[in-house]
Structures are given as C-alpha cells and as structure tokens.
Amino acid sequence: MSLQPAPTTRRSFIRHTALAATALSASRVLGANETVRVAAIGVGGQGTGNAKRFSKVPGVEIAYVCDPDTVALDRAKKTFPNAKTTQDLRHVMDDQSIDAVIVSTGNHWHVLAAIWACQAGKDVYVEKPVSHNIWEGRQLVAAARKYNRIVQGGTQQRSDPFHDELKAYLDSGTLGAMKYVRCNHYGMRATIGKRDTPLAPPTTVDYNLWLGPAQDVPILREKFHYDWHWNWNTGNGELGNWGPHILDDLRNVVFRDKVSLPKRVLAGGGRYGWDDAGETPNTHFLYYDTGVVPVIMDVHNLPRQKGMKAPDVYRRRRSSAFMIIECEGGYYAGGRGGGSAHDPEGKVIQKFKGDGGGTHAANFIAAVRSRKSSDLKAEIEQIHFSSAWCHLGNISWQLGQNADLDTAKARLKDFQPWQEVIEDLPAHLTANEVTLKPGDVKVGPILEIDAEKETFIGESATPEALALLKREYREGFAVPEAV
Incomplete structure (x- = not known):
C-alpha cells in the first residue's frame, strides 16, 4: 500500500x-x-x-x-x-x-x-x-x-521508594562484593501468524499517520494492532519492550547511573517454535561488559513447557525475577515492586516491598510546575541510555550468523555465567518440543562501543553495524538532523 x-x-x-x-x-x-x-x-x-x-x-x-x-x-x-x-x-x-x-x-x-x-x-x-x-x-x-x-x-x-532502600542495603556490605548481575524476562507470547497476502489496515485507521516515520512495507502478520512490536520497522522485540524497565533498574540500582552505555555487547538466540511473520527473537540471551560488574540477560517468550500456561523460571529454583545480583555472600532477586536478599543457601534474610512507581505521573507534573528537570525521577537522558542498551543488544543479534551452541559458548569461553545461559537453552526448547539443529542458534558479534560518542569502534564499526544505529524515514516524518 x-x-x-x-x-x-x-x-x-x-x-x-x-x-x-x-x-x-x-x-x-x-x-x-x-x-x-x-x-x-x-x-x-x-x-x-x-x-x-x-x-x-x-x-x-x-x-x-x-x-x-x-x-x-x-x-x-x-x-x-x-x-x-x-x-x-x-x-x-x-x-x-x-x-x-x-x-x-x-x-x-x-x-x-x-x-x-x-x-x-x-x-x-x-x-x-x-x-x-x-x-x-x-x-x-x-x-x-x-x-x-x-x-x-x-x-x-x-519512582518506587524501595529502590533507595535497596541501594543502601547493597552499600551496607551485607551481601559482600557483587560478582555479576543476571537480568531475566520470561513472559509468554503467542505466534503472530503469517499471511500469504498483505494485511489491509482497518478502515478506521489513518494509515499514513499510523506509519509516520516507519517505512511503508507489506504487513504479513494476522493482527494489525500491538503485534507491530515483533517487526523491526515499527518495534524492538521483547528486549525493547521489557528491557528498558529491567535494564533501567540495573543502571539505577547497581550502577547508580554512572555507566551510561556498556563497553561491549554480545547477543544470541532465535525465534523458535513459530513459523510466523515475526522478525524479532523469542529467545534472546545477552552479555554486557560494563567495565565494572558484568551483566547477563535472558529473554524467553515460550512457556515453561509446551501447553503449560506458566512462564519459565531461572534455573528451575528461583523466581523469574527481573534482576538477580550475585554477590560474594549471597544474592538479591527482585522485580517490579520489591524483592528479597538471600544467603548463599537461598534463605531469605531481608525483604523489600515497593509500590511499583505509583507516583511517577505525579513526579512528572511536579517537575512541570517547578520547571526543574532535576526534580524528575526518570529524566530523558538516563532513559535514553537504558533504551540504548536494548538497541545495542538487538543490533548484535541482527548482525548474527546462523551457528550452534558451541560457537555461542566460544564467544566468552572463560565467563561461566555466559556458559550457563547457553547450556540452559536446549532444556528450555526441548520442554517446548523444539529440537535444535545445526545453524539454529544465531550468534552475534561482540560489539565494542564508544559510550561518549554513542557509536561502534574498532572492528565493530562496520557499515552494517553503523547503519543500525539509525534508520531511513519517510518523507514528511523524518526525525530532524538539527532539532
């Protein structure tokens, strides 16, 4: 159209x-x-x-x-x-x-x-x-x-007050030094289908205005609304959907906003079990080298096992918490609205309860009245950085080559948490009646990033990688080069 x-x-x-x-x-x-x-x-x-x-x-x-x-x-x-x-x-x-x-x-x-x-x-x-x-x-x-x-x-x-409480607890040294952080999102999705002929937008939609900056390409999914998330032209996949929440928690609580972008990023995974029009991975694993504390992220859209209406769980023993901070003397596991600190055997030693950020809208309005951006809990530059972590992870996956588990493991052979996230993949897919074959695992390059210039450097600065930092816009709807 x-x-x-x-x-x-x-x-x-x-x-x-x-x-x-x-x-x-x-x-x-x-x-x-x-x-x-x-x-x-x-x-x-x-x-x-x-x-x-x-x-x-x-x-x-x-x-x-x-x-x-x-x-x-x-x-x-x-x-x-x-x-x-x-x-x-x-x-x-x-x-x-x-x-x-x-x-x-x-x-x-x-x-x-x-x-x-x-x-x-x-x-x-x-x-x-x-x-x-x-x-x-x-x-x-x-x-x-x-x-x-x-x-x-x-x-x-x-805007959730428990974040400040958690920061103080981590600073107290009760759990000891941080070793690494594991971020997860296990949320079930369904196939979006695949049409033989393009989907016509609903007659109630002004399609020109709906598209705006995006390209006018055929829509081959079954549903017009919402499932745009799983096509690169309009969405950013599950990593771009939930990742900004989880990685913003990480940047806020663990790094106190002192790490704007990671130094290196690596991603792998695939879209398994669905032969549909979706382009984004439904199983996505990532490594972020921050130069401070390393970060692993794991994103699943398939259930715990085929036919079960329940999401996967981390290692089959802990909750599917958004963020697990592994420390020398225990760990913290939590998500939206709270979490808990555990000793090395898993015993809860302190609980944290929040409100999920119920005052966030009020915080914005208060800053509108005060005219002070410093009053904002989520000022735009910090959330730009957190969103960019997701984009970087997507770029590594998009640049990936079809490979196998051994190739994926070899990317970071000396980092055990990376080995573990890949070793967990076959069991997760088998539970969903998906059998991995050679070439079924897409493995991206390790991308090196200049955080100040927000671009790739060294061998990572290929034309293909640099092109994915931006996009082509439709005439009349371009994000301006000079704002």
Whole structure:
C-alpha cells in the first residue's frame, strides 16, 4: 500500500506555528494551583492507562486525546468526555492551550512526536523505549535541552521508594562484593501468524499517520494492532519492550547511573517454535561488559513447557525475577515492586516491598510546575541510555550468523555465567518440543562501543553495524538532523 504524506508537512507546520524558535514563549506559565492541561497521544491499552493515571493527579486535566484509529478515539472519549479529539497529532502541537503530552504511540513514533512537542513548547512524558534507535534517542535529548522542556521517560519504577532502600542495603556490605548481575524476562507470547497476502489496515485507521516515520512495507502478520512490536520497522522485540524497565533498574540500582552505555555487547538466540511473520527473537540471551560488574540477560517468550500456561523460571529454583545480583555472600532477586536478599543457601534474610512507581505521573507534573528537570525521577537522558542498551543488544543479534551452541559458548569461553545461559537453552526448547539443529542458534558479534560518542569502534564499526544505529524515514516524518 502506498500513501502520500499528509498535506501538512513538518516544514509547513513549523512555518505556520512559528514555534521552533519560540518554544519558551509558547509555554503557559503555570501557577501553583493552575490546571495542567495534558494531551494523550496514542490511546490504546497502555495509552489509555497512562491517561487515567495522569487524570488522578490533582490539578491535571486530560484535555485532548489523539489516535490515528477512530475506534481508539471513540473508546477514549467515553473515559474523557470533555476532551477534544483528533487523529492527527500535529493538531495537538498547534494547540497552545496544551501544556504537556503523553506519548504512548508505537515505538517508531516516540521520538518524532516528542521532538515536535518540545518544539511546540510542550513538556513530554514518553513511553519506553523512548526511542526506536540510538541516534534518534540522542536527538530527543538534544531537543529537551534546546527548548528547555521537562521530558520524563515511562520507566515508572524509578519512582518506587524501595529502590533507595535497596541501594543502601547493597552499600551496607551485607551481601559482600557483587560478582555479576543476571537480568531475566520470561513472559509468554503467542505466534503472530503469517499471511500469504498483505494485511489491509482497518478502515478506521489513518494509515499514513499510523506509519509516520516507519517505512511503508507489506504487513504479513494476522493482527494489525500491538503485534507491530515483533517487526523491526515499527518495534524492538521483547528486549525493547521489557528491557528498558529491567535494564533501567540495573543502571539505577547497581550502577547508580554512572555507566551510561556498556563497553561491549554480545547477543544470541532465535525465534523458535513459530513459523510466523515475526522478525524479532523469542529467545534472546545477552552479555554486557560494563567495565565494572558484568551483566547477563535472558529473554524467553515460550512457556515453561509446551501447553503449560506458566512462564519459565531461572534455573528451575528461583523466581523469574527481573534482576538477580550475585554477590560474594549471597544474592538479591527482585522485580517490579520489591524483592528479597538471600544467603548463599537461598534463605531469605531481608525483604523489600515497593509500590511499583505509583507516583511517577505525579513526579512528572511536579517537575512541570517547578520547571526543574532535576526534580524528575526518570529524566530523558538516563532513559535514553537504558533504551540504548536494548538497541545495542538487538543490533548484535541482527548482525548474527546462523551457528550452534558451541560457537555461542566460544564467544566468552572463560565467563561461566555466559556458559550457563547457553547450556540452559536446549532444556528450555526441548520442554517446548523444539529440537535444535545445526545453524539454529544465531550468534552475534561482540560489539565494542564508544559510550561518549554513542557509536561502534574498532572492528565493530562496520557499515552494517553503523547503519543500525539509525534508520531511513519517510518523507514528511523524518526525525530532524538539527532539532
């Protein structure tokens, strides 16, 4: 399907509003008791949930809802009957009565929508991953700085008070020195199917606006909405879906945000058990060399065994906790909203309970009023870094070659946790009635990273790798080179 960009291009939008150079003057100065008028851009399940959470913050009004699908708009209108509606987010940007936007679109729209909002003098709450690729994430940070905008990432666990308690506990030395960290996400998914002929977008969807920055390529999955996650054109796979939460916990709790990007990244895995239109791995294992504490990550979308409605568990003995911090004198295992510290035999020695970050929306609104980015729990640059860890892991996998388990193990033959994650793979797949054959394991290169320049260096800086730091944009929907 080929559609032309909407008549109102980004250039004419800037000319019409004259806001690119006057974002500060476009902002309303909010008094302490004045209502903050918020627009929800993208009102699917997550977007509507975000809008509801913001509507419960005192002094906030959901004044505008926007979605390219009129079905979603009609549904949102029932929840927010007084809100204006539009399919075109540019109308939101043009409305100077809107103070802030919540961007809950598909991943491919996150950065462009957020940059347009910054240029229009609006503050931004943007869902994770805050970018579809590393380069555009940096462009969003640049826009936030240039236009002096309050920009918060949607990693709400940053607002969970138990994180500070856990940091203090780790600093106490009770568990001893950290040896390595194991990050997991075991969440069940199903096949997305594979069509012989391209799927036609629903007639209720303005497909040009839905695509935005993404390429107009045939859709061969069965379902239009949500399953865009598993195609590289619009999504970032499960690593890009859950990874920003888990790796942001890691960067916040373990590294205290002092490690922006890893020094090296290695990934492997595959898409097993489903002959479908999905492109992203459903079994993905990764190694991050931070120069401080090494990190292993394991992502599964298949169940514990075929036919069982239960996710896999780490080593069949611990919970499927997001983050396991292995220390000299025990370990910590936890996820959203809490966790527990254990002695070397597994006995619980201290529990931690949080609220999952229930005050995250309120934190954003407080910063909108104070005009201090330092008040944000998840300021955009830190969440850009956490999202970039996911993109780096995806790039290593995308550059991988079909190989076998021995090849994967040989990549880091002296690091036992890497050996263990690969040795666990056959049992997991066998339980799902998948038999590995030679060439079934995709093994990526070890990528070396210049954290300051956010690019690959040395032998890693191949044209293929460097190309994946960015993307090609459709005319009229390009993330700007100069924000």
